[in-house]
Amino acid sequence: MARSVYVTGIDRGDGRQVVELGVMELLTRQVDRVGVFRPLVHDGPDRLFDLLRARYRLSQDPATVYGMDYQEASALQAEKGTDELVAQLVDRFHRVARDYEVVLVLGTDFHATQLPEELALNARLANEFGAPVIPVVGGKGQDADSVRAETRNAFRAYESLGCDVLAMVANRVAPDDRDALAERLASRLPVPCYVLPDEPALSAPTVAQITQALGAEVVLGDDSGLARDALDFVFGGAMLPNFLNALTPGCLVVTPGDRADLVVGALAAHSAGTPPIAGVLLTLNERPSREILTLAGRLAPGTPVVSVSGNSFPTAAELFSLEGKLNAATPRKAETALGLFERHVDTGDLLKRISLARSGRVTPMMFEHALLEQARAERRRVVLPEGAEERVLRAADVLVRRSVCDLTLLGDVEVIRKKAADLGVDLKDTQLIDPATSELRQRFAERYAELRAHKGVSVELAYDVVSDVNYFGTLMVQEGLADGMVSGSVHSTAATIRPAFEIIKTKPDASIVSSVFFMCLADKVLVYGDCAVNPDPNAEQLADIAVQSAATAARFGVEPRIAMLSYSTGTSGSGADVDKVREATKLVRGAHPELRIEGPIQYDAAVEPSVAATKLPGSEVAGQATVLIFPDLNTGNNTYKAVQRSAGAVAVGPVLQGLRKPVNDLSRGALVSDIVNTVAITAIQSQPTA
Known part of the structure; x- marks a missing residue:
């Protein structure tokens, strides 16, 4: 029978979707197959399930997610009583539970449900499902004393109804009250109580949501611009100088469509990053001339300009009633929500309380979750030399929202700010440095000249060299101003790693720099080395690659069992190529007897137990190798x-190893997710080993 976790509440407006998303993230870190069950549902789309399905690639049939709709439940309860309602919902829950390792149950929403004693119904369902509960209490608009009292009362209510309360969550609390409230609740409740502050970006509607709600027409802008959060509303009516002073970061400008001066002024301010705005909403069904719109599109490409027919006053009334929602179309909100949850919830302790054993399978998603979790555990600073590249900026947005690491972006600061503003990326917590104008340039020139004096490099020459973003970033790592560097989305591999060879150099116990890929298969992770750096290593170098790869595997939670690959297995073949592998295996065994290693061995004998049983019976590596050299x-x-394309594996890497400090290279075709993963890996590599 599947385990389950029941997230519930006491009233509407508690923002519990943040908690539901956060718990789903925790569950998918541990097991591969997570189901979702919502006992009661309203008519219309289920935004949260659509988000969970898209984000976590759920294969669950949506028809199995729901018990019944509220109208049917109300009628059934009135006609046959609560026992019959509960019995039918329990039966439908078990149909889901039998197919999954764990089920996340989404409790009722206390909104126009026409169900008496709704809290008691949630408690009874949780008990019948055998699910521990996480009640969420909303703190929006309440003082700390009221939230504290409601949280304690909610705990007592669910406990008195026989529920196993895992933890309490007070959500949407005034930020200034968060710390004191958390301290007071910790001393008054026998279970953990996590206090999440109100996050304006979560309740702020996106420009797309505003456009849909008002029935507005998009005049200018793209999907990226429409995805921006409208954090504030600024209504244009004043003369331009006073209007510009009123602009705030992330605001939506609302102005009559005939005020071309305000439209152009707002977009010019956005282009300069002072401040970046969410977009412009034109009222009165008026639009600037074609010439003005052309200028607007050039000033701030992608920034949305939308038009409505009403005047500003009724439009304002509608705007202030809108609230942002988590859904599949708002991935940035999801990242913000997860970052909020992970900052304020002791996720390790909560997982222990759920008592969910980690699955023996490791899926690509589980591996990626583990990377972010490990990087976040001890935050480091990573420098990204390609600061104006769109994919890098989008990756930076994810990394900052999830609190994975601290970032430094290199490049022309004004260009970076403008590109970030166009993409709706918030850089307020990100360090920006232009190597050409940085006060560090002279210091780095002197340091580089010192390191390369044997090559005749003068300070004058070095001054030019260190203006290159990859050299500058590498020197930041060398000088301890960053913990690691990731580049290569627009630079060649040579341009990325040559500075590391010159400046950082290899570890004392490494003869060469090599690389591995983490190959995430459907149910396990294998480590492949070296697939990116050394063309034809000799036996000593191959042995070094094996030792480095085993250490990298262990660092990232893969138990190293090394297979030294060749076209023959054991003593069946001979020749220079096989002899090289045989000698490398011998060298590893002699220097590191603690490592489990087999070689030479063919790929099929290394990974397939049935083949291993025939070719190398009794081997502790054959058939179960995890590190393939x-x-x-x-x-x-x-x-x-071939494995990546034919077997559908996710290849994470290349991850460089053997350097004194971590520098990693990206493929020039790297996706945003690839950059996020590589930055997380780099942060982990820079963390001190136990």
């Missing part, structure tokens, strides 16, 4: 790409 770059690079 290829004899040369040609074999390794082709194999990883």
Whole structure:
């Protein structure tokens, strides 16, 4: 029978979707197959389930998610009583539970449900499902004393009804009250109580949501611009200088459509980043001339300009009644919500209280979750030299919202700010440095000249060299101003790692720099090395690659069992290529007897138990290898790409190893998710080892 967790509340408006999303994130870190069950549902789309399905790639049939709608439940309860209602919902829950390792149950929403004693119904369902509960109390618009009293009362209510309360959550609390409230609740409740402050970006509607709610027409802008949060509303009526002073970061400008001066002024301010705005809403069904709109599109490409027929006053009334919602179309809100949850909830302790054993399977998603969790555990600073690249900025947005690490972006600061404003990316917590104008340039020039004096590099020459973003970023790492560097989305591999070879250099116990890919298969993670750096390593270098790869695997939670790959297994073959692998295996065994290693061995014998039983019976590596070392770059690079494309594996890397401090290279075709993963890996590599 599947375990389950029941997230519930006591009233509407508690913003519990943040908690439901956060708990789903925790569950998917531990197990592969997570189901969702909502006992009662309203007519219309289920925004949260759509988000969960898209974000966590759920294969669950939506028809199985829901018990029944509220109208049916109300009629059934009135006609046959609560016992019959509960019996039918329990039956439908178990149909889901039998197919999943764990089920997240989304409690009723206390909104126009026409159900008497709704809290008691949630408590009874949780008990019948065998599900511990996490009640959420909303603190929006309440003082700390009221939230404290409601939280304690909610705990007593669910406990008195026989529920196993895992933890309490007070959500949407005034930020100034959060710390004191958390301290007071901790001393008054026998279970953990997590206090989440109100986050304006979560309740702020996106420009797209505003456009849909008002029936507005999009005049200018793209999907990225429409996804921006409208954090404030500024109504245009004043003369331009006073109007510009009223603008706030992330505001939606609302102005009559005939005020071309305000439209152009707002977009010009956005283009300069002083401040970046969410967009412009034109009223009175008026629009600026074609020439003005052309200028507006050039000033702030992508920034939305939308038009409504009403005047500003009724439009304002509608705007102030809108509230942002988490859904599949608002991925940034989801990142913000998860970042909020992970900052204020002891996720490790909560997982222990859920008592959910980690699955023996490791899916790509579980591996990616683990990377972010491990990086967040001890935050480091990573420098990204390609600061104006769109994919890098989008990745930075995710990393900052999730509190994965601190970031430094390099490049022309004004260009970065403008590009970020156009993308709706908030850089307020990100360090921006222009190497060409930085006060560090002279210091770095002197340091680089010192390091390369044996090559005849003068300070004058070095001054030019260190203006290059990759050299500047590498020197930041070398000088301790950053913990690691990630580049390569627009630069070649050579441009990314050459500065590291010159400045950071190899570890004392490493003869060469090599690389691995984490190959995330459907149910496990394998480590492939070296598939990116060394064309034809000799036996000593191959042994070094094996040792480095085993250490990297262990660092990221993969138990190292090393297979030294060749075209023959055991003593069946001979020749220079096989002899090289055999010698490398011997060297590893002699220097590191604690490592489990087999070689030479063919790929099928390394990973398939039935083949291993025939070719190398009794081997503690054959058939269960996790670290696969290829004899040369040609074999390794082709194999990883073949597995990636043919088996649908997710390839994370290349991850460089052997450097004194971490620098990692991206593929020039890297996706945003690839950049996020690589930055997380780099942050982890820079963390001190136990």
